[in-house]
Amino acid sequence: MRWMVWLLVAFAVAVGLALLMRFNHGNVAILWPPYRVEISVNLALALMVAAFAALHLVLVGTARALGLPQRVRDYRLRRQQEAAVGALRDSVLAFFEGRHARVERHALVARGSSVTAAPAALLAARSAQRMQEQSRRDRWLQEAQSDAGAGNALLMTQAELAVEDRRTQEAIEIVERMHARGARHIVSLRTALRAYEQAERWEEVLHTLRLVEKRDALHPAAVRRLRDRAYGELVARKAGDPTALRELWRALRADERALPELAAQTAAALADAGAADDARKIVEQALDAGFAESLPATYARIGGLALRDRLERLEGWRGRYGDEPALLLALG
Template identity: 40%
Template sequence: MRLLLWLVALMATAIGIAVTARFNPGNVVFFYPPHRIDLSLNLFVVLAALLFLLLYGLARAVRSTLRMPERVAAYRQRKREREANKGLRDALKALFEGRFGHAEKAAMRAADLPENAGLAALIGARAAHRMREPARRDAWLAGIASDNAMKTARLMTVTELLVDDHKPEGALEAVAELNASGQRHIHALQWAMKANQQARNWPEVLRLVRTLDKRNALHPALSSRLRELAYEALLGEGGHDAESIRGVWAGVPAADRLQPAIAARAAAAFNARGLHDEARVIVEDALKAGWDERVVRAYRDAAGPEGSPTLLAQIERCEAWLREHPGDAELALTLGSLCLRQKLWGKAQRYLEQALSDATGPDAVREAHLKLAQLHEALGQREQADYHFRQCALATVL
């Protein structure tokens, strides 16, 4: 329908021009003495239109010729951009596919375009890192060191790759530079925590864990485990004396003090330095918050002196706990050990035999046999003592 309308309009125009030209009696005369040229007006209009079209075509040809170098350069630039952008897409695809050699080669093509150079360098660095080529990785990253637009991305990449390469010192330098620029987003904090963990900078690990916990950026199980590792390292350092271990424990938040693993480690540290009274307080507070065999185990190492009111109070407290937890082998073993220390032979034998019957782990079995051997030896019952010594030895071997 549209074509038909165009044909009708074209025919109408042609008819109009033909009718107008037929009834046009005008003439055009050109004088150039001694010459004279007479033309009809219709022919003059046709010749003028043809001349205009010729001049217009010549002008376009000259203009196109003059612009040819610019058009060739633009064509080459567009071609280079297409190839570079295709290289960038190929590099990303190969990186995600795990084809790191192809990713690095494609990144080299993508880097030909200045706008892609930063991203291509990051892709190339990651690909080289996965291929265990640290020299090429560092060369890629050094190439964009002066690019301020890529500073944050470069520092985050450096931190991640150096942590993965177990080089926490360099990773922490990148983190410090990142923090100096005011960038403190969650992902940076997570990698900073990993770098400090590798560097065994446990106070900083604890600070970062608390910060990430406030932002709900850590799984509760991971947060709890990281706290346990940090406090275990801080409390287990061999250079602590009594005052320094008290200082470390004073810096532990009240909520963390009640965690079983942390309380057990702290009680063991206090016991190792002869601070049994403080170890008992730690254990008792933790057990009030929640029952845990690891904490009970630390309680028997904090036994008071023989015949002291402290030891008797411990025995009474353990008997009360045993009524609440009748099948706890660690508690029965602790109570039997305390009674053995107090020379309450009958109670000690009963609780130790109960612990032996309820015990499931080899450590508890071995210690129960050892305590029973010591009890029978103290009572002069050589045969029974030898039997439990043998059983203790077998449990150690097995």
């Protein structure tokens, strides 16, 4: 439709010029002594238009000829980038297919462009890790450092690979560097959690676990298992020191002190350390809040309380929670 409009405009302009020239009878005199040339105004206008068109064509042709090498370079660069993007796509697909050798082959092509070089190198590094090719993995990681924009992606990859190789201290240093830069996202927290667990740094495990739990980044069962283990290790380290055990218990959040597993571990350790009153108080508060099978057995082994008073408390919980086997066993 557009070309028809332009065609009509061209016809209208042609008709207008024809009418203008028909009624224009003037002449143009060109004096170049000893010569004198006279031509009609219409011919002079036509010659001027033709000269302008010829000059325009010459200038455009010259500019195109001078710019041809640059256009050739741009074309080759565009083709190279298109090939690199296609290779990166094939590399991603091969990675998820589990064809890690093919990932590296495609990455060799993808690194031909600065846009795709770093992502391809990181993907190839992960594939080399899967094939236990540590030297090639390190070369790919070194190559990925050329792209400043891939900083966090490079650190995240290095941290995860370090955790897989159980290079625990290196993984912790990388993750803490990321967190210092503000990259405290779910995957980095999970990686930090694994690294702290490998290093048996249980205080950091508990702290990181709280952040992970807040973001629902782990299954609740996994959170409970890891929290029980971390807290149990801390209790074991402070066994025999009632002051340290009290400080550890007070350092927990209120919702954590309400967990029966943690209460049972703390009470048992306090009882063994000779702080029976503190141990008994912890268990009584936990059983008043809710029932757990580990609590009655722990309560029964705590000394320092008259048998009659202990039985009365157990009977009171039995009346509240029913004939639970753990309560019946504690009652004897």
